[in-house]
Amino acid sequence: MVKDSQFKGKVRIKEVGPRDGLQNERTFISTADKIHLIEKLSESGLDYIEASSFVRPSWIPQLADASPVLTRLIRRRGVMYAALIPNLRGLQRALHVSIDEANIFMSASEGHNKANINKTIEETFPILEEVVKEAQANHLTVRGYVSTVIACPYDGPVQPEQVLYVVDRLVEMGVTEISLGDTIGVGVPPQIERLLELLLEKYPPTLFAMHFHDTYGTAIANIVKSLEMGIRIFDSSIGGLGGCPYAKGATGNVATEDVNYLLTAMGYETGLDHGKLLEAAFFIESKLGKPLKSRQLEMARGEVKVDESC
Amino acid sequence: MVKDSQFKGKVRIKEVGPRDGLQNERTFISTADKIHLIEKLSESGLDYIEASSFVRPSWIPQLADASPVLTRLIRRRGVMYAALIPNLRGLQRALHVSIDEANIFMSASEGHNKANINKTIEETFPILEEVVKEAQANHLTVRGYVSTVIACPYDGPVQPEQVLYVVDRLVEMGVTEISLGDTIGVGVPPQIERLLELLLEKYPPTLFAMHFHDTYGTAIANIVKSLEMGIRIFDSSIGGLGGCPYAKGATGNVATEDVNYLLTAMGYETGLDHGKLLEAAFFIESKLGKPLKSRQLEMARGEVKVDESC
Incomplete structure (x- = not known):
C-alpha cells in the first residue's frame, strides 16, 4: 500500500x-x-458493532437468536453493541x-417503506x-437508518x-445519528454529492453515516465523494457479507476490509488491525461454506497476485 | 440505473x-x-480497440498471432485498430x-522499466x-503508455x-496521446488528483487517458476523480480480462462494462451498446473456461439480485 503522506484525521467504520450482512x-x-x-470483530479495533436484529423472529430466522447472542457475548470495553x-x-x-444503542429504520421512498415495513x-x-x-x-441513544436515499426498487429515483x-x-424525534443507505447500490458520486449538499446546508456532517452496497461497484467511489463532503462515519460489513439470500454470489454491503484499505491508503486513521x-472474515467464510468476495480477501487468498509485468 | 439528469458530454472508452487483457x-x-x-467489440460501438501486441512472440505466446489477427480481421469503418x-x-x-496507431510503452519508475523492458x-x-x-x-499516430504512475512494485511510491x-x-518525440497506468492498482483518488494537477498545469486534459487496474477495488473511484479533473478517455478491458497469468481469479483491468455503467449513470455519453x-464478454468467458468477474456480468448472470428488502 502506498499511503497518502498527508494525515487526514480519523474515520469511524461501523460494522x-x-x-x-x-x-x-x-x-x-x-x-x-x-x-x-x-x-473477533471487536478484537480488530472496531468500536461499533451492530450485533443483531430484534425484528419478529419469524421474519428473519437467521437473527431469531438476537437475545442469546447479546446475552452470552463477552463484551469488550469501549465497544458499542447496537441492534x-x-x-x-x-x-x-x-x-x-x-444494548448500547437502538437502531431504527425506514425508507425515504414510499414503495420500499411499504414493502419493508408494510x-x-x-x-x-x-x-x-x-x-x-x-x-x-x-438512557439509550438512537441511530436512524434511512434506506433508498438514491433510488427505490419500486419508485425509481429518490429526490x-x-x-x-x-x-x-x-x-x-431525537435520533442522534442518521445512516443514509443506497440500498440497491445504484448511486454514483454526483448523486451522493447532490444529496449531501442539501443535507449539509442544514445539518453538520457529524450527524450522518453513509451506508453503501456495492452492487454496481460504485461503493468505494461513493465513499470517496462522501469523505470529500465531510462525512467521517461509514457502515460496512466484514467480508462484504450480505446481499440477497436468493442468489449465489450476491453482492452486499461494501466490505469492511476494503473500506479500511481505502481509508488507510488515503491517509485516514481507522484504528483497525x-x-x-481478515481473520474475522475468514472465520465467517468458513462457516458460510462459500467464498466471500472482497478484494482484500482475494488478495489474502492469493487469488490476486499483483501483476508486475504489464 | 438512475441516470444523472445533467448531460455531461462524451467520454471515450478505449478497449x-x-x-x-x-x-x-x-x-x-x-x-x-x-x-x-x-x-464483437467493434459492434458494441467501441471505436478504439488495441487488437494485439508486436512484442517478440516468444515473450507473450498468447499474442504471437498478432499478424494473422490483424490480417484476417474484418475492420469496421470508424474503428481504430491499434497494437x-x-x-x-x-x-x-x-x-x-x-494498424491505425502504434502504442509504445515504458514505465515512470526505474525498477519496473528495467523488469519489463530490461x-x-x-x-x-x-x-x-x-x-x-x-x-x-x-502516417501513423503514436500513443504512449506510461506504467507505474502511482507506485512501482520494485521502487515503491512514484512521484x-x-x-x-x-x-x-x-x-x-511526437507522441499524441499518453495513457497513464496505475499498473499495480494501488492508487487512491487523492494520488490521482495530485498527479493530474501537476500534469494539467502544463498539458491539456485531452493529451491523457487513464488506465486503471482494479486490484484493490479503487479503479472506479479513480475514474471518477479523473473525470472531475477533466480527463475524458479511459482504457478498460472487456469482462475485466487480464490480471496475472499465475493466479486464479486475478483482478486485471477495470471492466469495460462496469466503466460504461458508471459513465452512463453519471450522465456521460459513451455511445456503447x-x-x-456483455455479449462480447460472455463470448470470451466461454473460451477462457473461467468466470470473469465484472459487476455487470455478475448481474447479467443473475448472481447478484438487487436486494429489495434491506
Whole structure:
C-alpha cells in the first residue's frame, strides 16, 4: 500500500456484518459462531458493532437468536453493541439483554417503506417515535437508518428533498445519528454529492453515516465523494457479507476490509488491525461454506497476485 | 440505473482487452476466437480497440498471432485498430499488416522499466523515438503508455514529477496521446488528483487517458476523480480480462462494462451498446473456461439480485 503522506484525521467504520450482512445469508450460522464472529470483530479495533436484529423472529430466522447472542457475548470495553429495533416490542426484548444503542429504520421512498415495513412513511413516524422515547427513557441513544436515499426498487429515483424530509422528522424525534443507505447500490458520486449538499446546508456532517452496497461497484467511489463532503462515519460489513439470500454470489454491503484499505491508503486513521479483520472474515467464510468476495480477501487468498509485468 | 439528469458530454472508452487483457490470460485463445472477440467489440460501438501486441512472440505466446489477427480481421469503418509496439522491429511487423496507431510503452519508475523492458529509463527513450519517427513516416499516430504512475512494485511510491519527466520526453518525440497506468492498482483518488494537477498545469486534459487496474477495488473511484479533473478517455478491458497469468481469479483491468455503467449513470455519453458489450464478454468467458468477474456480468448472470428488502 502506498499511503497518502498527508494525515487526514480519523474515520469511524461501523460494522454491520453480524446484522445487515448475516440477515441476507441463507446458511444458518449458529449462535456460538455469531458470538465468535462478533468477538473477533471487536478484537480488530472496531468500536461499533451492530450485533443483531430484534425484528419478529419469524421474519428473519437467521437473527431469531438476537437475545442469546447479546446475552452470552463477552463484551469488550469501549465497544458499542447496537441492534436493529423495528418497534416498541423489539426494543423491550433488546432492553432485557442490554444494548448500547437502538437502531431504527425506514425508507425515504414510499414503495420500499411499504414493502419493508408494510406502512406508509407517515404511518411509520409514530411507531419510531415511540421507540425513540422509550429508548431515551432507558438512557439509550438512537441511530436512524434511512434506506433508498438514491433510488427505490419500486419508485425509481429518490429526490434529495424527500430524504431531507425524513431526516428532519427523525432529528425532531431525537435520533442522534442518521445512516443514509443506497440500498440497491445504484448511486454514483454526483448523486451522493447532490444529496449531501442539501443535507449539509442544514445539518453538520457529524450527524450522518453513509451506508453503501456495492452492487454496481460504485461503493468505494461513493465513499470517496462522501469523505470529500465531510462525512467521517461509514457502515460496512466484514467480508462484504450480505446481499440477497436468493442468489449465489450476491453482492452486499461494501466490505469492511476494503473500506479500511481505502481509508488507510488515503491517509485516514481507522484504528483497525487489518490482519484481524481478515481473520474475522475468514472465520465467517468458513462457516458460510462459500467464498466471500472482497478484494482484500482475494488478495489474502492469493487469488490476486499483483501483476508486475504489464 | 438512475441516470444523472445533467448531460455531461462524451467520454471515450478505449478497449485494451484483446491485448492487455488476453496477454495475462493463461488459456490460449485461438486466432479465430480473438478475431471474433474484436469483431464483437467493434459492434458494441467501441471505436478504439488495441487488437494485439508486436512484442517478440516468444515473450507473450498468447499474442504471437498478432499478424494473422490483424490480417484476417474484418475492420469496421470508424474503428481504430491499434497494437502494442516495443521497438522498430515490432513496428515493421505491424506495418506489414496495417494498424491505425502504434502504442509504445515504458514505465515512470526505474525498477519496473528495467523488469519489463530490461533497460533504464534513459536507455528506453532513443528506442521509442526510433519507433515514433518511423510511425510518423508511415502516417501513423503514436500513443504512449506510461506504467507505474502511482507506485512501482520494485521502487515503491512514484512521484508525480517523475511521471511529468517521462511525459515531457514522450511529447517532445511526437507522441499524441499518453495513457497513464496505475499498473499495480494501488492508487487512491487523492494520488490521482495530485498527479493530474501537476500534469494539467502544463498539458491539456485531452493529451491523457487513464488506465486503471482494479486490484484493490479503487479503479472506479479513480475514474471518477479523473473525470472531475477533466480527463475524458479511459482504457478498460472487456469482462475485466487480464490480471496475472499465475493466479486464479486475478483482478486485471477495470471492466469495460462496469466503466460504461458508471459513465452512463453519471450522465456521460459513451455511445456503447451495453448488451453487445456483455455479449462480447460472455463470448470470451466461454473460451477462457473461467468466470470473469465484472459487476455487470455478475448481474447479467443473475448472481447478484438487487436486494429489495434491506
